[in-house]
Amino acid sequence: xxxxSVYIHIPFCERKCNxxxxxSYCLSEEKQNEYIDKLIFEIKSxxxxxxxxxxxxxxxxxxxxxxxxxxxxxxxxxxxxxxxxNFKLSQNTEITIEVNPNSVDVEKLLEYKKLGIxxxxxxxxxxxxxxxxxxxxxxxxxxALNSIKLISQYFDNISADLIIxxxxxxxxxxxxxxxxxxxxxxxxxxxxxxxxNTKMLNLVNEKKYKPLSDDMVVKAYxxxxxxxxxxxxxxxxxxxxxxxxxxxxxNLTYWTFKDYVGFGVSAHSYIDGVRYxxxxxxxxxxxxxxLSEPKSEKTExxxxxxxxxxxxEGVSIKKLKDLGYNILENENCKAFLQxxxxxxxxxxxxxxxxxxxxxDYIIEHLI
Ligand code: SF4
Numbered sequence: 001x002x003x004x005s006v007y008i009h010i011p012f013c014e015r016k017c018n019x020x021x022x023x024s025y026c027l028s029e030e031k032q033n034e035y036i037d038k039l040i041f042e043i044k045s046x047x048x049x050x051x052x053x054x055x056x057x058x059x060x061x062x063x064x065x066x067x068x069x070x071x072x073x074x075x076x077x078x079x080x081x082x083x084x085x086n087f088k089l090s091q092n093t094e095i096t097i098e099v100n101p102n103s104v105d106v107e108k109l110l111e112y113k114k115l116g117i118x119x120x121x122x123x124x125x126x127x128x129x130x131x132x133x134x135x136x137x138x139x140x141x142x143x144a145l146n147s148i149k150l151i152s153q154y155f156d157n158i159s160a161d162l163i164i165x166x167x168x169x170x171x172x173x174x175x176x177x178x179x180x181x182x183x184x185x186x187x188x189x190x191x192x193x194x195x196x197n198t199k200m201l202n203l204v205n206e207k208k209y210k211p212l213s214d215d216m217v218v219k220a221y222x223x224x225x226x227x228x229x230x231x232x233x234x235x236x237x238x239x240x241x242x243x244x245x246x247x248x249x250x251n252l253t254y255w256t257f258k259d260y261v262g263f264g265v266s267a268h269s270y271i272d273g274v275r276y277x278x279x280x281x282x283x284x285x286x287x288x289x290x291l292s293e294p295k296s297e298k299t300e301x302x303x304x305x306x307x308x309x310x311x312x313e314g315v316s317i318k319k320l321k322d323l324g325y326n327i328l329e330n331e332n333c334k335a336f337l338q339x340x341x342x343x344x345x346x347x348x349x350x351x352x353x354x355x356x357x358x359x360d361y362i363i364e365h366l367i
Contacts, residue, residue: 004056005253006087008039008079009264010068011282014103018136018203021195023266023280024066035265036075038286040082042263047086052272056259058087060094060250067123069099073111080115089116094249096121096159101139101147109154119248120151121159121188126166127175134209135166136199148182157246160184162224165192165212169223176224180231185246189224189239191217218357225353238310238356255311257304273300301325302367309366310359314348332365 012032013024027035047053061083063071083089096119097112112120122144126132129140139147151158160179164172176187192211194200203209212220225235233241237255240248253260254270261269266280279289293299301323308315320327327333327349336342341362343350351359 001057002052002055003059003253003258004087005060005062005250005258005260006058006083007062007064007250007260007262007264007267008068009065009262009267010063010071011035011066011265012070013065013067014070014138015136016199018134018199019192019194020136021193021198022066025282029072032071032075035282036071036078039264040078043079043082043086046261046263050271053087056088058083058089058093060253061089061096062250063095063097063117065098067100067103068097069103069108073108076111076115094119096248096250098123099147099151100137101144104147104151106150109151113154118155119157119159120155121161121186122148122151122184124148124160124175124179125163127178128167128171131166134203135163145178145182148179148184152183156183156185158184159186159188159242159246159248162187162189163192164189164220164224165217167220168212168216169220172220172224173227176227177231186240186242186248187228187233189221189241191221191239221357225356229353234312235353235356236312238359252311252313255307256313257300257307297323305367306363309342309349309351309363310356312350314345314350317344317347317349327366330366336362336366 009023011024012027013020015026016024050056093116095117097117098121100123124144125135125137127141127144129142132140148158148160162172162175167175172189179187194204194211200209204211225241228241229235232243234244234247235241236247237251240251242248257270259271261271262278265278265282265285267278269276273295275293277291277293279285279287301320304315304320304323305327317327333342333349337344341352341355343352351362355362
C-alpha cells in the first residue's frame with residue numbers, strides 16, 4: 001500500500017488581510033460553486049489517471065486556504081463525496097480544516113464532525129485586538145478565545161497559528177499560555193513577512209506600521225520555543241510545536257518526502273518523485289494549467305537537507321549517499337558535528353533545536 005496525503009485549497013476570504021500574499025479571493029456564492037465543480041473534476045481526473053490509485057491509502061486530508069470555514073456545507077459534502085468515491089481512506093485518516101475565529105459556529109462544527117473532520121486549525125495570529133485590527137483581521141481577542149472554547153467542545157485536536165513579528169517576547173508567551181489553558185494541543189508560529197503588493201507594505205512605507213526589529217523577532221521566537229518546550233510541547237519542526245501525539249501528520253508528509261496531491265488553484269503535489277504546481281490564478285487553473293518539475297538528484301539532496309534538518313525526523317545520511325552526496329565528508333558538516341550544532345544518531349543527522357534560529361546559515365553551508 002502507498003500512503004497518500006491530500007491537500008485541498010479553498011481560496012475564499014471575506015476580506016483580504018493587510019499582510020496576505022496567499023492565493024485567496026472574495027467571491028460570490030455562484031463563483032464559489034463554479035470553483036468547487038472544477039476542483040471535483042480535478043479530483044476525479046487524478047484518480048482516473050494515476051497508475052497507482054488502487055494501492056493508495058489516504059492518510060491525511062487538509063483543507064487550507066483562504067478560509068475553508070467560509071465554504072458552504074453543501075460544497076463540503078460534494079468534495080467529501082468525490083474523495084470517498086475515488087480514494088481509499090484509512091480508519092484513522094487525519095482530516096484538518098483551517099478556520100478563522102469569526103467564521104465558525106455550532107452548526108458548522110457539528111457538520112464538520114459528521115463529515116469525519118477530526119482536527120481544527122484556528123488562525124488566531126495574535127491575542128491583541130489592536131494588533132489584529134492593524135493587520136486587517138476580522139476578529140478580535142474575545143472572538144478568538146470564544147471560538148477556541150467553542151471548538152474545544154467538539155474537537156480535541158486543535159491547533160492555533162500565531163505570527164511572530166507581530167508581538168514581542170513577553171506578549172507572545174502570554175498568548176501561548178492562554179492558548180494552552182484553552183487546551184490547544186498544537187501551535188504553529190510563523191514569521192511576519194511583508195510582501196510586495198500588500199497593504200502592509202504601504203503601511204510600513206507610510207510609517208503607519210512599524211514591524212519588530214530582527215533582534216526582537218529572534219528574541220520572541222527563542223522565548224516562545226523555550227516556553228512551549230517547558231510546558232510539554234515538542235518542537236517537531238522549526239515553526240511547529242505539539243503535545244505528544246498531536247504532531248500534524250499532514251505536515252510531516254511534506255517534510256519526509258511522502259506522496260501528496262494538492263487540488264485547487266496554486267496547490268502543489270509531489271507524486272512518485274515528481275513535483276507539480278497548479279496555476280496560481282483562477283483563469284489558468286480552470287484551463288488545467290500546471291507546471292511540473294522533473295526529478296533531479298541535486299534538488300532532492302538540497303530539499304532533503306533543508307526539510308530534514310528543520311524537523312525532528314532529521315536527514316538520512318544513507319539516503320543522501322544513495323543520491324550521490326556523502327554529507328559526512330563536507331568540512332562544514334564535520335565542524336558543526338564537533339561543535340554540537342549537528343547530532344548524528346541512528347544513521348541520521350539532526351540540527352539541535354537551539355540552533356533552529358540560525359538554520360538558514362547552517363543549511364546553506366551544507367549544500
Ligand atoms: S484569512 Fe488568511 S488567506 Fe484570507 S486574507 Fe487573511 S491571511 Fe489571507
